[in-house]
Amino acid sequence: MTLWLDDAPTDREMQLVGQVARQVSGFAGAQVEAIAVRRSLGSHDILETRILRRDLVNALEGRGSPEELWITAKVKMEPDSVAADGTFIANDNAYPAFQWGVAPVVIQQVGDSKSGAWLADLNVDLLASLDLMPGLQLSGAVRRFIGGNLDQIGKASEASDLPVVRSDIRDFIKEGRTAIPYLQADWRGGLGENLYGRLSAGIFEQMFGGLSLEMLYRTPDTAGLWAAN
Structure with a gap:
């Protein structure tokens, strides 16, 4: 599952990504194994942080720690385009x-x-x-x-x-x-x-x-x- 957040990364980026992933993990389908949060400027993706869902759940339920969560997380600048065969849901209330x-x-x-x-x-x-x-x-x-x-x-x-x-x-x-x-x-x-x-x-x-x-x-x-x- 990939989520897009507009605007450039902040100095609280890891905290923000963790909050977003935690909220999404509660209702995402069982087939979702990883949650990717992308930052974009306009229509251009500049940063992707990918978190394994199992590590996130373990941290939330006390079987793991936030440190272990970020050990397996992957951060990539200029990520590749997402495959067009996926399901895209736009937030029609985002603008203005x-x-x-x-x-x-x-x-x-x-x-x-x-x-x-x-x-x-x-x-x-x-x-x-x-x-x-x-x-x-x-x-x-x-x-x-x-x-x-x-x-x-x-x-x-x-x-x-x-x-x-x-x-x-x-x-x-x-x-x-x-x-x-x-x-x-x-x-x-x-x-x-x-x-x-x-x-x-x-x-x-x-x-x-x-x-x-x-x-x-x-x-x-x-x-x-x-x-x-």
Whole structure:
């Protein structure tokens, strides 16, 4: 049995794979001997983790351990295509997928001899994301100022010979009590064998927006990675 999870692997990948396999094992038919969980970017499979069902059942029933489960598990990058003669069940409710949340945000500056040793603002963000299809996501946030003194930050010195970088930050802080810290569209997907890409456009942070392109090539059969932005 093979399951597909959209989006790239996370730093909790093994834990997530174990949770998915455990849920599936309870209702899978007796003929299912292994459970494979695949990660995909768009329509491109990039990673497969295959677990033997008997080892999973033994671990759940106390006759084995999670360590023994992962000893026999197999992980493969760029897995081969699944045979077309199998039975495929699509999740028609997967897209579009909307998520939202609220989070506190603290912005601070430390060590400015003119403005003060420590300046900080407390804000609250209303976050939202919309997955339109595999690999395509819209995301953004609305930020509201709660309190703080970051608007007391000193103005950039006009006499400095250093390149001007974020010199308008004080204006952004004073005039952006209600602001959009980011609003962007992202596409991630496979461009070919061992080649992946990301294209982003929009407002990436408080004072920066534009177009971003990233490509990543994984050297076959090695751990080497080559990236270009």
